[in-house]
Each structure stands twice: as C-alpha cells, then as structure tokens.
Amino acid sequence: MSPSALEPTAGSAPATGTGLGVAPQPMMTVRNVERHFEGMRAVDGVSIDILPGRITGLIGPNGAGKSTLLAVLAGTLPASGGTVTFDGTDITEWPAWRRARHGMIRTFQLPSEFAELTVLENLLVAAPNHRGESLRGALLGRRYWIADERREVARARELLARFSLSAKESEYAGSLSGGQKRLIEIMRALMLQPRLLLLDEPMSGVHPSIIGEIARYLEGLRDGGLTILIVEHELHMIERLCNPVIVMAQGKVIGQGSMIELRRQREIVDAYLVG
Numbered sequence: 001m002s003p004s005a006l007e008p009t010a011g012s013a014p015a016t017g018t019g020l021g022v023a024p025q026p027m028m029t030v031r032n033v034e035r036h037f038e039g040m041r042a043v044d045g046v047s048i049d050i051l052p053g054r055i056t057g058l059i060g061p062n063g064a065g066k067s068t069l070l071a072v073l074a075g076t077l078p079a080s081g082g083t084v085t086f087d088g089t090d091i092t093e094w095p096a097w098r099r100a101r102h103g104m105i106r107t108f109q110l111p112s113e114f115a116e117l118t119v120l121e122n123l124l125v126a127a128p129n130h131r132g133e134s135l136r137g138a139l140l141g142r143r144y145w146i147a148d149e150r151r152e153v154a155r156a157r158e159l160l161a162r163f164s165l166s167a168k169e170s171e172y173a174g175s176l177s178g179g180q181k182r183l184i185e186i187m188r189a190l191m192l193q194p195r196l197l198l199l200d201e202p203m204s205g206v207h208p209s210i211i212g213e214i215a216r217y218l219e220g221l222r223d224g225g226l227t228i229l230i231v232e233h234e235l236h237m238i239e240r241l242c243n244p245v246i247v248m249a250q251g252k253v254i255g256q257g258s259m260i261e262l263r264r265q266r267e268i269v270d271a272y273l274v275g
C-alpha cells in the first residue's frame with residue numbers, strides 16, 4: 001500500500017477500510033485535531049471518524065498520543081487546533097461536563113474507584129445530577145429525590161447483575177481484583193447512560209483469565225447499540241472486538257482498517273505490531 005493511503009489527507013474524510021460496505025454517518029468526526037504541550041505535538045493533525053454501533057480500536061506505541069486524543073475527544077483537555085463534531089454539531093469548545101450530558105463519557109487509564117466506598121456506592125456517586133441537590137428539587141420535597149435514588153439504585157443493581165458482580169455489592173471497592181475494578185470503572189461510566197463510551201486501556205492490570213470476560217461484556221454493550229472507542233495494548237482483544245482499528249504513532253494516524261488489513265502493511269507492522 002502506498003504511503004498516501006496510510007495517512008489521511010488534511011480535511012478529507014478518512015477511509016475506514018472496514019470492508020463492511022457503505023459506512024453509516026459517523027457519530028463523531030475529528031478533523032486535523034492537535035494538542036500541544038509546551039510546543040510538543042502530542043496529537044498532531046488527527047482526522048478520524050467514529051462510526052455508530054461499532055467498537056473502534058485505537059492502538060500505537062507508548063507515548064503515541066492515544067490518551068491525549070481520548071482526553072481531547074472527551075473534553076478533559078482542550079484541543080490546540082482542529083475540530084470535533086458530534087451528531088453534526090461542532091463541540092470543539094465544549095467542556096467535558098457538557099459533552100458528558102450529551103452522552104460522551106470516558107474512563108481513565110489508571111483505575112479511579114473510591115476504595116473506601118462500597119461497590120454499590122461507587123456506582124451511585126457516578127449517577128447524574130440528583131434533583132434533591134438542586135433548589136427546585138429541594139423545594140419539591142423528599143419524595144422526588146427518593147424516587148430518583150430508587151431509580152439509580154435499581155439501575156446500579158441491574159448493571160451489577162449484568163457484569164456478574166451482584167455478590168460484591170456491599171464490599172469495599174478497594175478490596176476488589178484489578179479486573180473487577182476495571183469493571184466498576186466501566187459500570188460507573190454506564191450509570192451516565194452514554195451513547196459514546198471512550199475507554200482508556202480497560203484491560204490493563206487485569207488477570208489474563210478476566211480479559212476475555214471484559215471483552216464479552218464490551219461485545220454485549222456494542223450489540224445493545226453502544227458506540228465505543230477503546231485504547232488498548234491487548235492486540236488479540238482489539239482484533240476480536242474492533243473494526244475499524246486506528247494506529248497512531250508520534251501524534252499522527254499512520255493507518256486504519258481492520259486488524260487483518262493492518263497486518264498486511266509493513267510500515268504499521270514495523271512501527272507497532274511487532275517488536
């Protein structure tokens with residue numbers, strides 16, 4: 001494949017190369033996005049599309065700019081340049097809380113559970129605004145926020161059942177295994193009922209026997225209609241879950257397509273897939 005086919009042209013729609021026929025309208029479009037840290041271009045002109053109902057993989061060597069790009073898409077870091085649109089609306093200037101309200105939720109590379117809260121409490125503190133905390137909610141009275149809380153507890157228990165963690169509901173989150181903490185992180189994001197879930201290495205620090213289980217849950221979420229962008233170093237899981245897969249190196253997209261297509265490209269294999 002020629003080098004021009006590996007790098008998207010500035011401003012043009014990137015080829016998805018998914019081999020799945022006509023691609024649907026992207027949920028998110030990212031054009032020429034940059035993020036600089038004191039002159040260093042951590043993200044250097046990235047243009048990608050996130051297609052609805054798919055799990056898109058984002059891979060690349062350490063320091064490639066994957067987490068930085070995820071942070072820019074989630075709004076936790078402002079972009080230094082370029083545009084991000086979501087459902088056709090330019091959201092480049094939107095802060096993270098506004099994006100979250102519109103369904104874009106991220107998880108972090110390092111687990112961030114509250115160790116001294118129970119598993120159920122960890123999910124409840126992630127729940128969206130409680131009406132009881134607003135002036136109007138407070139004036140309307142207890143029955144409103146009790147109803148909210150009941151709904152949230154029910155939703156949290158539904159998630160715990162779905163992720164086979166109901167038995168752990170009352171245990172401190174700090175006592176869980178690495179894999180269970182990762183699941184808590186994903187469930188906390190799901191409490192916010194996202195439409196686009198941005199996952200930063202959800203399988204890192206997880207016992208190999210649990211990795212397949214996490215993959216199965218992610219497939220279930222995808223099959224339920226959730227759109228996911230996942231940064232991950234576990235390439236066999238990326239291969240199982242993701243189409244398309246985007247490869248970054250030194251802040252740039254150096255290729256995208258299915259894992260099978262990427263394995264045929266020498267530049268990408270040399271840059272990342274081996275050694």
Ligand SMILES: Nc1ncnc2c1ncn2[C@@H]1O[C@H](COP(=O)(O)OP(=O)(O)OP(=O)(O)O)[C@@H](O)[C@H]1O
Nearest residue numbers: 037041042060061062063064065066067068069109
């Ligand atoms: N807050 C920051 N301040 C300065 N430099 C940063 C900051 N965050 C990231 N960088 C730098 O930006 C580059 C990209 O980092 P980033 O964390 O996005 O890489 P990554 O692809 O997620 O790597 P890894 O696979 O190791 O998680 C690195 O050189 C990193 O040192």
Ligand SMILES: [Mg+2]
Nearest residue numbers: 066067068109
């Ligand atoms: Mg990272």
